[in-house]
Amino acid sequence: MLPERYCQLLTAYLDGELSPRRRKTALRLLRRSARARSLFRKLQSDSQRLRALPQPVPALDLSPRVLHAIAQQGLRPGPLADSAVAAAAPPAASALPGWLGLAVAASLLLAITGLSYLFFSGLQAGDQIEQVVEQQPAPEVAPKKGPPPEEPGLKVALRGLGSQGERKRLTQELRKETSYRLSLACRDSLQAVERLQRALRTRGVQLVMDRGARERVRRKEHNTTYLFYAENLEADELTALLHHLGVVAKGSAQEPPCESAVVSALTSAHRRDLAQLLGVSAENLAAPARALPAKDVPMPPLDTIIEGPPAEKAKTAEPPRKVPLPPARLALVLAADAVGPAGPGSEIQRFLQRRPPQRPGTLQVLLVLHDVRA
């Protein structure tokens, strides 16, 4: 059994709550002590199990119950504080006339039809938007299937990420920006979504599926282009996800679901189109700030210490396990041909309402999973 103070050091290390000096001590302990490594692995696993618990939501809307209790008990809000009076002045938006909502909804409906098409086809020029909207009168957003178009960016062969050196290089590359769009060529986009889901679950990220995507997954429909949007990912987590999509599963003869990815910066045009798709303004999807000063940088990966030397690691097809980030992170999956003019569904609304703020230095990521068989 490890002495109490060492155990405490390891739990604080797991929580990412150590000063750089104490972190070094913890790393030294992990390097030197097999018992420390064993305990740390178990604590890390417990942590992941806790974070993987599903997030319950109330079965009912509680607002009628609360309002009923307020009325029944004759409750009144407390006296108004001066600062609250000043702060509570209604913003200009609240004075907008009621018809504006309908007008906005109608324009959004039209815009979504056209912009979704633009979004998936990778068009960026603003002056082409109107033309495409006119060409897309059908109620369903243009189904976009098939292999990804040739796009500029860094091309990554996912199979190559089996090498630790390649993963490290990609992670370093991904740390240069804070928002990315990745266009992936998938042999099986459905399997890719399922793998993403499992990989995210172990990292405490809950996947929210839009109704259209959920239907396709339920019916096990292949040949669909899926869109995956996530925030608050670390660069090494994104690398691990890509690795996960490009490796052969243990004990399986099946090809991995994805072949390659083209990595490019998420441009303002991409962001604007995504915002239209989600029914929010582009400001809501602003890129996260760059990393905080060194003292707040997340702890270094423990792979080399916990999982043995690289030669040993290369034998495994599974991507390395990392200490996950704080939970409650959400990712959204949409089916490209199922985001229709009915506008953002309740799942998208739920995602937008519940997503936590973006942490500085983390990544905002849009993956477009093209099914190359289509």
Next chain:
Amino acid sequence: VSADDHCLIAECLQGRSEAFGELVRRYQDRLYNTAYRLVGNAEDAQDVVQEAFLSAYQSLGGFKGDSLFFTWLYRIAVNTAISLKRKQRVALSIHSDPDQAGVVEPLDPSEESRPEHAAEQAEEERRVHQALGRLSPEHRTVLVLKEMEGQKYEAMAELLGVPIGTIRSRLHRARLELRELLSRDEA
């Protein structure tokens, strides 16, 4: 505080309680999620969330607007849940049926489509939830705040009104206790 929240708070203070309904709808899911983890069952979690909203409503005029409205609400809800859990501690240890607690349906439809996976997943969730439920309220609270809410030690200390050192040692003991419970269950 977001402009929307301010607007709704102002309307509540002017006597329009429906605006408070909107605030409830806006934040109930997040509060419920935390409350559920802290108290361990749906019924109590709903009571905690309702109680927290009622307390917030009565103190709304005192909300200074120098923190997020949700943070303020969250603090009220966490304290309500801890207080309820403390009150129920003895009663729960006698009456609760751990096998019935915490079996949460998987949210993910693709998981549902694989019966054996769903069963394993449900069993795993049951084990973890049950172990979490056996911890003392203090230990359970720090684990929930840290692991499920992603709170920093400093924020947790402020929220619970204890020194950071206490948070550190509670978390340490909570993790070891949880480890012990899970190992025992797996054995």
